[in-house]
Amino acid sequence: MLVAQGIYESPTGRDISGLIIAYSISVSLLIVSELLQRCCNVSSSITRKIIHVGAGLCVLCVIGLFDHWQYAVIPHTSFIVVNAMIRRWRILKSMEPPNxxxxxxxxxxxxxxxxxxxxxxxxxxxxxxxxxxxxxxxxxxxxxxxxxxxxxxxxxxxxxxxxxxxxxxxxxxxxxxxxxxxxxxxxxxxxxxxxxxxxx
CATH class of the missing domain: 1.20.120 (Four Helix Bundle (Hemerythrin (Met), subunit A))
Structure with missing residues (x-):
C-alpha cells in the first residue's frame, strides 16, 4: 500500500522487490520485442507498440508492490531517459519508428x-x-x-x-x-x- 510519507524515506523490502520486478518486466519486454523483430521479422511498428503498451500497463501490476510512491515512480521515470538514448543512437530495431x-x-x-x-x-x-x-x-x-x-x-x-x-x-x-x-x-x-x- 503506497503511503505519502517524506521524500527521503528509506526503501523497505517491498520497495526494493517492487523495483526489481518492475525493471525485470521492462527489460523482458525489450528483449522479447527485439527477438520478435530480429528473429521473426515482426514489424518494428508492432514491436514498438508492444513495448509501450506493455510498459505502461505493467504499472497496474507493480504499483501495489511498493510502500512508498517515491520508489514506485523510479522505473518508468528512468525509462524516459533510456528511451531517449535508444532512439538517439538507434540501439534497438524494435523501437525505431517514432510512434x-x-x-x-x-x-x-x-x-x-x-x-x-x-x-x-x-x-x-x-x-x-x-x-x-x-x-x-x-x-x-x-x-x-x-x-x-x-x-x-x-x-x-x-x-x-x-x-x-x-x-x-x-x-x-x-x-x-x-x-x-x-x-x-x-x-x-x-x-x-x-x-x-x-x-x-
Missing part, C-alpha cells in the same frame, strides 16, 4: 494507420506531412484514454466519469498537436496534470 505510447497514443496509431482517412497536422510538424495524424486516430485516442482513466480510477476508487472525460479531451488534444513523436511525453503528462488539477 506510440501506452493506450491513447497506441490506439491512435493503430486505428489511424488502419482506418484513418482524414488527416490533420501539428502546425510545426512539417518534416513528414504525408504521415500526419488522422481524426479517426484522434477519436480512438480519446476513447482509449477515457476507458483507461476510468479503469485505473475504478481500481483506485478515486476517478469519476467527469475526470475521465476531461482527461480524455486534454490528452487527445496534446496527442493531436504534438510533433515529432513528442506525444510520448505530452499525452501522459497532460492527462496526469489534468487529473491533478481536478483533484486539487
Amino acid at each position: 506510440p505510447m501506452t493506450l491513447g497514443d497506441a490506439f491512435a496509431a493503430v486505428i489511424g494507420e488502419r482506418f484513418g482517412r482524414r488527416r490533420h497536422y501539428a502546425a510545426i510538424d512539417t518534416d513528414t506531412p504525408p504521415e500526419g495524424k488522422t481524426y479517426e486516430g484522434s477519436a480512438a485516442c480519446f476513447v482509449a484514454i477515457f476507458v483507461g482513466v476510468l479503469f485505473v480510477g475504478y481500481i483506485c476508487s478515486v476517478i469519476s466519469w467527469t475526470d475521465a472525460l476531461i482527461s480524455a479531451v486534454v490528452g487527445t488534444f496534446f496527442e493531436a498537436v504534438s510533433p515529432w513523436g513528442t506525444d510520448n511525453l505530452t499525452v501522459p503528462l497532460s492527462v496526469c496534470s489534468a487529473i491533478y488539477a481536478i483533484r486539487m
Whole structure:
C-alpha cells in the first residue's frame, strides 16, 4: 500500500522487490520485442507498440508492490531517459519508428494507420506531412484514454466519469498537436496534470 510519507524515506523490502520486478518486466519486454523483430521479422511498428503498451500497463501490476510512491515512480521515470538514448543512437530495431505510447497514443496509431482517412497536422510538424495524424486516430485516442482513466480510477476508487472525460479531451488534444513523436511525453503528462488539477 503506497503511503505519502517524506521524500527521503528509506526503501523497505517491498520497495526494493517492487523495483526489481518492475525493471525485470521492462527489460523482458525489450528483449522479447527485439527477438520478435530480429528473429521473426515482426514489424518494428508492432514491436514498438508492444513495448509501450506493455510498459505502461505493467504499472497496474507493480504499483501495489511498493510502500512508498517515491520508489514506485523510479522505473518508468528512468525509462524516459533510456528511451531517449535508444532512439538517439538507434540501439534497438524494435523501437525505431517514432510512434506510440501506452493506450491513447497506441490506439491512435493503430486505428489511424488502419482506418484513418482524414488527416490533420501539428502546425510545426512539417518534416513528414504525408504521415500526419488522422481524426479517426484522434477519436480512438480519446476513447482509449477515457476507458483507461476510468479503469485505473475504478481500481483506485478515486476517478469519476467527469475526470475521465476531461482527461480524455486534454490528452487527445496534446496527442493531436504534438510533433515529432513528442506525444510520448505530452499525452501522459497532460492527462496526469489534468487529473491533478481536478483533484486539487
